[in-house]
Amino acid sequence: MQKSIVTALVILFSSLLLNKAYAESSFNILVYHHVATDTPASTSVSPEQFRQHLELIKSNGYQVVDLAQALDTIRSGEPLAKPSIAITFDDGFNDIYTQAWPLLKEYNFPFTVFVSTDAIDQQLNGMLSWDQIRDLHKHGVTIANHTTDHDYLVRYENYDQAWLESISEKITTAQQRLETELDSELPKWLAYPYGEFNQPLQHLLKQLGYLGFAQHSGGVWQGSDFLAIPRFAAAGIYANPNTLKVKLASKPMPIDNSLLSDMVTDQSQPTLKATLLMPVDMSRSLNCFVNGRAHTAQWISDLEFTLTSDTALEKGRHRYNCTSRSSTGNFYYWFSKPWLVLPKEG
Ligand SMILES: [Zn+2]
Known part of the structure; x- marks a missing residue:
């Protein structure tokens, strides 16, 4: 065989291998806020819709994965055993405890809650209490950081040193509050409030040793930006089971x-x-x-x-x-x- 044909075959074969590894090594994350009927429609699913989603995930053969394990597997370049989905909640609303958790327990699905700590400290109406968060954590639910005050992080005139110090404080103080109340070390994960971030903020997270979770859609693979991990919104207009099914089955476009x-x-x-x-x-x-x-x-x-x-x-x-x-x-x-x-x- 001519050398050029051999070279072409080698390239073809390695690109097929890369593609195969790539296709088996991604998973999709869903983000919810409320599971309730009396909360803002755009960020809510009803308990019935939520059950429908869980059933859709189960009946289509997905495993719901522990987010930390799935991230470790993907980042090390290993394939996941089955098509996989992770479930997350942002903010820390009380209905996660009263409405979502009983259903998630029924399906035995792990999940993660990103909490903004000020609203918990202030015992605001509709938010989880520290006792409830401790109960979730004790039963294996992953609790992570959504800043102290849930304010915008990047809507500032200047991204200067004062800005960096102020947002760094919102992140590290929230982490300390969570770790103190739960008396445990927690994963260094930040869900950006409103899914808003910029490159200086991503650089700060990297320096602090955090991963960043965003709110744009798409799957997670080894080549993902782990300082802007995409998550599919599944509430409001995105709660439709037919479109959700397409998202669950999707794979990330391997963009640089x-x-x-x-x-x-x-x-x-x-x-x-x-x-x-x-x-x-x-x-x-x-x-x-x-x-x-x-x-x-x-x-x-x-x-x-x-x-x-x-x-x-x-x-x-x-x-x-x-x-x-x-x-x-x-x-x-x-x-x-x-x-x-x-x-x-x-
Ligand atoms: Zn939020």
């Missing part, structure tokens, strides 16, 4: 995160440039949306595409989502890029 621009931008029509790390079996036809409205992405090379909003985005959070059907499996590759548009003042 190191080349993505900061979430915070002063551009009202920011351009996403996404670069695939490897040629997975996704279709060249991308289904892209800006805040839910269909947009056309442009391939600029075999592995790169760009997407720009066709209208000016208002100040605040926005998402570009792109999916693409696998040509060999019954699933979509999924990628979401969050933006926080903060126009320059004056």
Whole structure:
């Protein structure tokens, strides 16, 4: 055989191996807030809907994984035993204890609660109490950090030293409060309030030894940005079982995160440039949306595409989502890029 054919076969074989390892080594995280009928619709599922979700997960053959174990497995490049889902809750509302937990116990599903500690310390109505959080923790529920006061972390004029010290304080104080009340060492995980982060904040988390959890959609794989771990929202308009089923089955598009621009931008029509790390079996036809409205992405090379909003985005959070059907499996590759548009003042 000619040398060039051998080389081509080796490349083909190793890319197939990489793709196989890649496909088996991802999982999806869901994020909930309330399980109740009398709380804000956009962040709530009813107990009936929540049961429906748990049943959907079980009947479609997923295992619900302990988040720490799944992250360890994925980060070490190992495959997970079965298609896997992790369940998380943000904020620390009382209905997690009264409504969600009994159902999760019934299904024997592990889960994680990201808690903002000030609201617990102030015993605010509708929030968990420290006794309830201790009870959850004692029964194997993972408790993690959602800052002290749940304030915006990156909506500031300057990202200077004073800003860094102030947000560092909100993170480390919350961790201390949790660890003191639970009398245990907890994972160093931060769920960003409102899913808002920027590169200086990610750098701070890295220095402090934390992982960061965001609120844009997509799966987790070895190449994920572990300082902006995506999670699929499953409440409000996202509670629909048919769309949830598609998300559960999705795999992360293997985008090179190191080349993505900061979430915070002063551009009202920011351009996403996404670069695939490897040629997975996704279709060249991308289904892209800006805040839910269909947009056309442009391939600029075999592995790169760009997407720009066709209208000016208002100040605040926005998402570009792109999916693409696998040509060999019954699933979509999924990628979401969050933006926080903060126009320059004056
Ligand atoms: Zn929150």
